[in-house]
Amino acid sequence: MSNRQKTGKNKPASSFLGAVGAIVWKDLAAELxxxxxxxxxxxxxxxxILIFNFALELDPLTRRVATPGILxxxxxxxxxxxxxxxxxxxxxxxxxxxxxLAPVDRSAIYFGxxxxxxxxxxxxxxxxxxxxxxxxxxxxxxxxxxxxxLLGSIGYVAVGTLLSSMAVQTRTRDVLLPIxxxxxxxxxxxxxxxxxxxFLQGLxxxxxxxxxxxxxxxxxxxxxxxxxxxDYVVEE
Amino acid sequence: MxxxxxxxxxxxxxxxxxxxxxxxxxxxFVALLGPNGAGKTTFLRILxxxxxxxxGEVRIAGCRLPFQAAAVRRNLGVVSHLPLLxxxxxxxxxxxxxxxxxxxxxxxxxxxxxxxxxxLTSRRRDLVRTFSRGMQQRLAIGxxxxxxxxxxxxxxxxxxxxxxxxxxxxxxLREVAGQGRTVVMTSHDLARVEDLASxxxxxxxxxxxxxxxxxxxxxxxxxxxxxxxxxG
Numbered sequence: 001m002s003n004r005q006k007t008g009k010n011k012p013a014s015s016f017l018g019a020v021g022a023i024v025w026k027d028l029a030a031e032l033x034x035x036x037x038x039x040x041x042x043x044x045x046x047x048x049i050l051i052f053n054f055a056l057e058l059d060p061l062t063r064r065v066a067t068p069g070i071l072x073x074x075x076x077x078x079x080x081x082x083x084x085x086x087x088x089x090x091x092x093x094x095x096x097x098x099x100x101l102a103p104v105d106r107s108a109i110y111f112g113x114x115x116x117x118x119x120x121x122x123x124x125x126x127x128x129x130x131x132x133x134x135x136x137x138x139x140x141x142x143x144x145x146x147x148x149x150l151l152g153s154i155g156y157v158a159v160g161t162l163l164s165s166m167a168v169q170t171r172t173r174d175v176l177l178p179i180x181x182x183x184x185x186x187x188x189x190x191x192x193x194x195x196x197x198x199f200l201q202g203l204x205x206x207x208x209x210x211x212x213x214x215x216x217x218x219x220x221x222x223x224x225x226x227x228x229x230x231d232y233v234v235e236e
Numbered sequence: 237m238x239x240x241x242x243x244x245x246x247x248x249x250x251x252x253x254x255x256x257x258x259x260x261x262x263x264x265f266v267a268l269l270g271p272n273g274a275g276k277t278t279f280l281r282i283l284x285x286x287x288x289x290x291x292g293e294v295r296i297a298g299c300r301l302p303f304q305a306a307a308v309r310r311n312l313g314v315v316s317h318l319p320l321l322x323x324x325x326x327x328x329x330x331x332x333x334x335x336x337x338x339x340x341x342x343x344x345x346x347x348x349x350x351x352x353x354x355x356l357t358s359r360r361r362d363l364v365r366t367f368s369r370g371m372q373q374r375l376a377i378g379x380x381x382x383x384x385x386x387x388x389x390x391x392x393x394x395x396x397x398x399x400x401x402x403x404x405x406x407x408x409l410r411e412v413a414g415q416g417r418t419v420v421m422t423s424h425d426l427a428r429v430e431d432l433a434s435x436x437x438x439x440x441x442x443x444x445x446x447x448x449x450x451x452x453x454x455x456x457x458x459x460x461x462x463x464x465x466x467x468g
Contacts, residue, residue, distance in 0.1 A: 014339035022336035030324040033363070094318030098379070100286055101320075102337035103309040235288055 019104040023112025027086070028119065037085045041124045045078035046131060053135050063136055068196035071132065071140075072189055075125060075149075076156065080178050082120050083160040086113065087168040096168070100234060110230040114161045114223075121153050144199035144208065151215040152192035155222060159184050162226040166233050191215050237262040237387060237418040238283065243292035245278055252278045254442030255292070262386070265419040267433035269426065269462055274439045276422035280391045283420065284314050297386055310338070313380030313388045317395035319372040320379065323365030327356050327375050330364055331382055338383035350378040354408060370401025374408060381412050388412065390421035394428055406432060430458045438465035 014022075031037055052070045056062075090096040090113075099109050129149075133140045160181055167177040195211035205212075240258040244251065252275040260266050270276050281287040282294060285305040294301040296308045314320075321330050328347060335343040351357045354374040364372060373393060380388060390409070394402050409432060413419045423429045429436070436458060438446045446465030453461060 014337055018339065019337055022333055025336075026322065026325065026329075026333045029329060030322055033324045089322075093323065094316060094320045095322060097284075097286055097314070097316070097318075098320035098334070099337070101284060101309055101312070101314055102334070103306045104337060105306070235286065 014102065014104050016105055016108050019102065019108035020112045020115065023099070023109060024115045024119070027113070027116035030089070031120070037082055037089075038120055038123060040085065041078045041082045041120065042127055044081055045074050045124050045128050048074045048077060049128065049132050049135060058136075060137070063138060064200055065197070067132075067136065067138055067140075067200055068193045071128075071149075071196065072152070072193050074128060075121070075153065076182070076185070076189060078124050078128075079117075079121050079153075079156055079160060080181060082124070083117055083157070083164040083181075084167075084174055084177050086117050086120070087161075087164040088173065091168045091173075096165075096234070106231045106234065107227045109234075110161060110165070110226055113165070114157055114226075117161050118153060118157045121157055122150075125149055125153065138200075140200075142199050144205065145196055148192055148195040148199065148208075148212065148215065151212065151219060152188055152195075155188040155215060155219045156185055158219060158223045158226055159188075162222075162230060162233065165230065188215060188218050191218070237264075237297060238420065239293075239295040240283075241293045243279075243282065243294060244290045245275070245282060245287070246290045252442060253282075253289075256439075256443050258437070258444055260418055260420060262418055263416055264435055265413050265433045266421070266435045266437055267429040268420060268422045268437050268439055269424065269429070269465075270422075270439035271424065271466065275442055276439050277391055279439065280314075280389050280420065280422055284312060284389055285309055310383070311386045313383070313385040314391070315373070315376050315380045315388070315393050316391040317393065319364070319376040321364045321372060321375060324363060326361050326363055327351065327367075328360040330375065331379060334379050334382055340383050346382065350382055353381075353411070354378040355404075368401070369396050370398070370404060373397060373401070373405055377405075377408055377412060381417075386417060388417050388419045390419065392422055392424075394423065394425055402428065426458050426462060436461065438462060440466055 049070065056066065058066055090099065100106065129140050163180045164177050167173045167180060170176055191211045191214040195208050195215065198208040198211065238258065238260040240256060243253050243256040245253040256279065268276050278287065282289050283296065285301055285308055288302050297311050299307040301308055325333065331347045331350060332343065335347065340346050351360050354377060356371060356375055359371065364375065367375065393405060397405060406428065421429065421433065433450065435447065435449045437444050445468060446461065448461055
């Protein structure tokens with residue numbers, strides 16, 4: 001029996017995880033070829049920390065205090081570049097319509113794009129951290145800091161992917177995304193900077209836990225919110 | 237196969253579709269004609285579940301939109317003037333990606349069949365961004381029929397193609413439509429759709445203002461029919 005002889009209701013449906021996996025595979029495979037998105041994010045992030053290094057000429061004590069702020073400004077700006085580009089690729093050739101036409105729960109598209117964006121952001125962070133350590137002579141290899149960066153990046157990308165799918169539908173998408181995104185991610189940036197600062201100043205998990213909890217709550221709330229509204233955001 | 241009743245679509249204060257009624261039987265090839273801005277693309281986007289109707293009822297293969305959208309999408313293939321393909325993936329990778337999204341069974345074998353049908357077997361490992369516009373459009377048709385849908389929607393598929401590519405595309409359209417599929421194609425190129433479609437509907441001022449089958453038209457000129465429909 002050919003597939004066409006079955007009705008739409010009876011044709012096999014792609015699983016949620018299968019669709020998420022397909023989108024992540026597609027994004028990584030395309031990026032491995034073009035390297036457009038990662039190279040732009042990496043060059044931008046490295047330039048930001050280099051400019052801060054020359055502009056501030058910090059003494060060792062001030063450097064430790066300023067490090068969380070510089071790091072998160074770098075991650076946020078580079079992340080915005082990546083989020084914009086990641087959705088623009090879908091929109092420019094009509095591929096977003098191609099995704100929306102697939103018979104899967106549309107939140108699978110959101111989660112697929114979120115996982116891809118998170119992977120790109122984490123790759124940038126993995127490169128930036130050692131470079132920052134060398135340039136600023138600061139040890140960043142702290143397990144607590146790694147957890148904060150992971151939680152902060154998840155929240156940033158969860159909100160950013162949703163807002164970039166809204167911004168990409170407009171003509172001013174490059175300008176609109178940061179304007180929409182930065183006010184919404186202020187809580188996560190404050191919590192991430194405070195938690196990072198705590199770990200770099202040698203505080204224990206107990207002292208930093210309120211900020212970690214805030215990051216976890218933010219991640220859960222915004223991921224759930226995006227799951228519920230993504231379908232309405234992308235449909236006319 | 238497709239049943240649309242009293243369809244209204246508004247964008248803010250602007251009403252694009254004004255109580256449109258439209259019926260298509262299984263196996264029909266309907267050319268939807270109309271001037272620019274008549275609402276052809278908006279109508280097709282509603283049928284494709286990419287846009288929500290403001291009012292009215294839309295059913296495809298018995299499934300109602302937007303409530304059974306996923307079931308409708310499983311039975312629907314869409315080709316627009318944009319290829320909906322990723323330039324940094326090869327032809328084969330594009331089909332593999334969409335095949336996974338549609339859960340196509342025996343995907344590798346199906347990809348071979350599709351590439352053979354659209355004449356791109358020898359270019360299967362080439363990046364899509366190296367393809368000509370005509371080749372991209374052929375692959376786009378392959379993408380649209382990969383999951384063997386009953387209904388195909390074509391939105392101005394000839395846009396941007398040269399004469400040879402248009403002829404090749406027409407040949408392919410006849411082939412995929414000839415396999416018992418229901419096809420709705422928007423166009424304002426009357427000469428091109430005249431030999432393709434079995435029925436011609438004119439969309440004007442937000443409604444279907446005239447409809448004629450290939451048989452009913454006989455030796456009359458499609459252009460005359462079209463101009464009369466617009467004038468009326």
